[in-house]
Amino acid sequence: xxxxxxxxxxxxxxxxxxxxxxxxxxxxxxxxxxxxxxxxxxxxxxxxxxxxxxxxxxxxxxxxxxxxxxxxxxxxxxxxxxxxxxxxxxxxxxxxxxxxxxxxxxxxxxxxxxxxxxxxxxxxxxxxxxxxxxxxxxxxxxxxxxxxxxxxxxxxxxxxxxxxxxxxxxxxxxxxxxxxxxxxxxxxxxxxxxxxxxxxxxxxxxxxxxxxxxxxxxxxxxxxxxxxxxxxxxxxxxxxxxxxxxxxxxxxxxxxxxxxxxxxxxxxxxxxxxxxxxxxxxxxxxxxxxxxxxxxxxxxxxxxxxxxxxxxxxxxxxxxxxxxxxxxxxxxxxxxxxxxxxxxxxxxxxxxxxxxxxxxxxx
Amino acid sequence: xxxxxxxxxxxxxxxxxxxxxxxxxxxxxxxxxxxxxxxxxxxxxxxxxxxxxxxxxxxxxxxxxxxxxxxxxxxxxxxxxxxxxxxxxxxxxxxxxxxxxxxxxxxxxxxxxxxxxxxxxxxxxxxxxxxxxxxxxxxxxxxxxxxxxxxxxxxxxxxxxxxxxxxxxxxxxxxxxxxxxxxxxxxxxxxxxxxxxxxxxxxxxxxxxxxxxxxxxxxxxxxxxxxxxxxxxxxxxxxxxxxxxxxxxxxxxxxxxxxxxxxxxxxxxxxxxxxxxxxxxxxxxxxxxxxxxxxxxxxxxxxxxxxxxxxxxxxxx
Ligand SMILES: Nc1ncnc2c1ncn2[C@@H]1O[C@H](COP(=O)(O)OP(=O)(O)OP(=O)(O)O)[C@@H](O)[C@H]1O
Ligand code: SF4
Ligand SMILES: [Mg+2]
Numbered sequence: 001x002x003x004x005x006x007x008x009x010x011x012x013x014x015x016x017x018x019x020x021x022x023x024x025x026x027x028x029x030x031x032x033x034x035x036x037x038x039x040x041x042x043x044x045x046x047x048x049x050x051x052x053x054x055x056x057x058x059x060x061x062x063x064x065x066x067x068x069x070x071x072x073x074x075x076x077x078x079x080x081x082x083x084x085x086x087x088x089x090x091x092x093x094x095x096x097x098x099x100x101x102x103x104x105x106x107x108x109x110x111x112x113x114x115x116x117x118x119x120x121x122x123x124x125x126x127x128x129x130x131x132x133x134x135x136x137x138x139x140x141x142x143x144x145x146x147x148x149x150x151x152x153x154x155x156x157x158x159x160x161x162x163x164x165x166x167x168x169x170x171x172x173x174x175x176x177x178x179x180x181x182x183x184x185x186x187x188x189x190x191x192x193x194x195x196x197x198x199x200x201x202x203x204x205x206x207x208x209x210x211x212x213x214x215x216x217x218x219x220x221x222x223x224x225x226x227x228x229x230x231x232x233x234x235x236x237x238x239x240x241x242x243x244x245x246x247x248x249x250x251x252x253x254x255x256x257x258x259x260x261x262x263x264x265x266x267x268x269x270x271x272x273x274x275x276x277x278x279x280x281x282x283x284x285x286x287x288x289x290x291x292x293x294x295x296x297x298x299x300x301x302x303x304x305x306x307x308x309x310x311x312x313x314x315x316x317x318x319x320x321x322x323x324x325x326x327x328x329x330x331x332x333x334x335x336x337x338x339x340x341x342x343x344x345x346x347x348x349x350x351x352x353x354x355x356x357x358x359x360x361x362x363x
Numbered sequence: 364x365x366x367x368x369x370x371x372x373x374x375x376x377x378x379x380x381x382x383x384x385x386x387x388x389x390x391x392x393x394x395x396x397x398x399x400x401x402x403x404x405x406x407x408x409x410x411x412x413x414x415x416x417x418x419x420x421x422x423x424x425x426x427x428x429x430x431x432x433x434x435x436x437x438x439x440x441x442x443x444x445x446x447x448x449x450x451x452x453x454x455x456x457x458x459x460x461x462x463x464x465x466x467x468x469x470x471x472x473x474x475x476x477x478x479x480x481x482x483x484x485x486x487x488x489x490x491x492x493x494x495x496x497x498x499x500x501x502x503x504x505x506x507x508x509x510x511x512x513x514x515x516x517x518x519x520x521x522x523x524x525x526x527x528x529x530x531x532x533x534x535x536x537x538x539x540x541x542x543x544x545x546x547x548x549x550x551x552x553x554x555x556x557x558x559x560x561x562x563x564x565x566x567x568x569x570x571x572x573x574x575x576x577x578x579x580x581x582x583x584x585x586x587x588x589x590x591x592x593x594x595x596x597x598x599x600x601x602x603x604x605x606x607x608x609x610x611x612x613x614x615x616x617x618x619x620x621x622x623x624x625x626x627x628x629x630x631x632x633x634x635x636x637x638x639x640x641x642x643x644x645x646x647x648x649x650x651x652x653x654x655x656x657x658x659x660x661x662x663x664x665x666x667x668x669x670x671x672x673x674x675x676x677x678x679x680x
Contacts, residue, residue, distance in 0.1 A: 096580060123588065124586060125586070127584060128586060131584065132584045134577065134580070134584075139576065139577040140578060142582070142599075142600070143578070143675070144599045144600055144603075144673070144675060153582075153587070154585045154586070157585055157586050157587060191675070191676045205581070
């Protein structure tokens with residue numbers, strides 16, 4: 001008896017919070033703010049994005065002066081080795097970094113600067129207009145809630161619809177992302193599904209509200225090769241069906257070649273080269289990009305090991321080279337590279353590279 | 364799950380037997396002879412020998428143990444030496460009183476602990492977190508009887524808001540519900556305060572960990588409010604270890620109730636046990652011990668079963 005009551009108490013208190021929650025925080029019903037119609041403008045324009053982390057009272061730059069844009073319906077690739085700041089950049093765009101991060105610059109989404117919005121305005125955009133898929137499919141779903149409720153949650157947060165309707169739409173989403181037996185899966189828990197299935201669920205969650213912009217942070221890195229191909233295929237199909245613009249983060253140039261229109265190459269927190277995929281692949285201007293390209297496995301395409309193409313490692317954010325950040329690993333390094341940080345040089349139409357070697361050509 | 368439950372109950376039997384052996388022999392080692400206490404100043408060696416024989420205390424201890432064990436297996440817990448009533452009826456009389464203070468205290472403690480711990484974790488290292496931590500340690504370190512006495516001094520004597528003990532006002536023949544309730548306040552608060560502290564600390568670390576998980580980031584990505592993130596997404600996960608802790612802290616809680624009842628002169632199992640201990644009333648002591656053992660076993664079992672209900676990843680076979 002005592003113990004039964006003890007556990008009733010335990011459950012009761014959880015129920016208590018849920019009730020308080022339901023009473024004080026009903027699902028939001030207010031309509032979206034109208035967005036200025038501007039047909040030719042870019043969906044996203046990032047300008048001089050800087051992210052610094054506070055570590056023991058000092059700020060260290062993890063992302064420095066990053067600028068790029070994404071056109072409607074376009075897939076922009078963001079590539080670079082592990083630790084070069086891809087995830088930090090993507091999380092900064094939607095303001096999901098920890099409180100120790102200091103962000104500056106501007107992130108204009110359809111003309112509105114996301115960095116100046118209030119928290120509640122930002123919440124309305126997240127999940128509805130901008131969605132994200134993460135690098136870790138195994139842990140990104142909540143283990144104690146059913147798949148069905150995790151998908152409908154996004155809909156219920158942003159759409160003024162009944163739970164039943166949200167459920168029905170969630171089943172439709174599951175069909176779209178190629179989940180077999182969608183009705184059964186709605187009732188299952190994440191631990192019952194494989195990594196590939198979970199990433200499909202994450203895609204379903206991200207696409208549930210038909211966002212304009214999808215940020216996919218290494219969506220296939222944690223999956224094995226055959227599943228990777230399936231997920232990329234799925235993203236391609238869904239992206240063009242919904243007309244979504246995508247920022248696709250990856251360290252795999254093969255994925256870029258298959259998926260992207262343009263690509264930004266990142267190194268040590270900076271964009272070092274940016275341009276159309278063909279230009280980057282056939283006419284790379286930055287020594288780092290060339291290094292990455294040389295390291296693409298040509299014969300054994302099955303190898304899924306992370307690319308370690310160039311001698312040395314990405315510097316940690318506490319120990320950045322002062323001028324060109326690639327200098328310690330660069331085969332073309334000159335004296336100047338160690339004292340003067342190179343700016344972005346325009347090398348072609350829509351093609352820029354951050355390397356002193358391009359100055360001569362420009363002149 | 365039924366198979367699992369039966370297996371757990373069977374596994375508990377040796378433990379319970381062990382508990383009875385230890386408490387039985389401990390009782391006979393402790394100085395103080397029940398016969399002497401019962402006879403008081405009517406004591407003579409002849410009367411003592413006769414009473415010993417009547418109570419079966421003249422046989423070797425291990426014989427006494429098996430006689431007693433045989434009796435309880437037949438559902439016979441014997442008669443109290445002092446009250447001369449069946450032990451079972453004494454326990455049934457005391458049990459509801461203990462149940463009500465323990466249940467109310469645990470429920471309140473749980474609500475406070477979950478709420479405080481969650482908010483502390485969310486505002487980690489804020490002044491709020493630090494102040495609550497200090498207060499928590501204060502109550503955590505404080506023994507139940509000491510806290511009870513302080514509360515009596517402050518809230519029954521200095522500011523006479525609540526009665527200092529008993530279950531009803533002795534001068535009233537037909538006590539009202541309100542009278543019962545007001546007598547519950549101080550014992551419940553004492554028991555609650557000493558349990559809240561530990562659980563809140565536990566909840567804080569559990570919630571802290573949950574808030575760092577990837578699924579919390581996913582919830583933020585969906586556009587959920589912070590309140591929903593804490594109390595829907597993280598809470599359900601961070602409360603899981605608390606369920607196990609609750610099962611494990613059951614004996615401690617009952618021991619706490621023992622002191623609290625003694626201080627507030629509250630006629631539950633605790634007071635029954637205290638008085639029996641002073642009187643060396645062996646049948647009551649043994650019966651209460653067995654009872655507590657059973658409650659603990661059931662508590663832990665229930666904790667595990669409830670865990671499996673709340674956490675879909677756990678499945679018992
Ligand atoms: N919260 C944080 N506090 C301090 N430093 C951080 C934090 N998050 C990331 N960093 C640092 O920022 C740098 C960039 O990390 P980031 O996670 O963006 O790399 P990445 O390009 O996504 O790599 P990967 O391919 O492994 O995902 C790393 O040096 C990392 O140590
Ligand atoms: S600036 Fe100098 S060091 Fe940097 S990439 Fe160009 S050549 Fe290499
Ligand atoms: Mg990353």
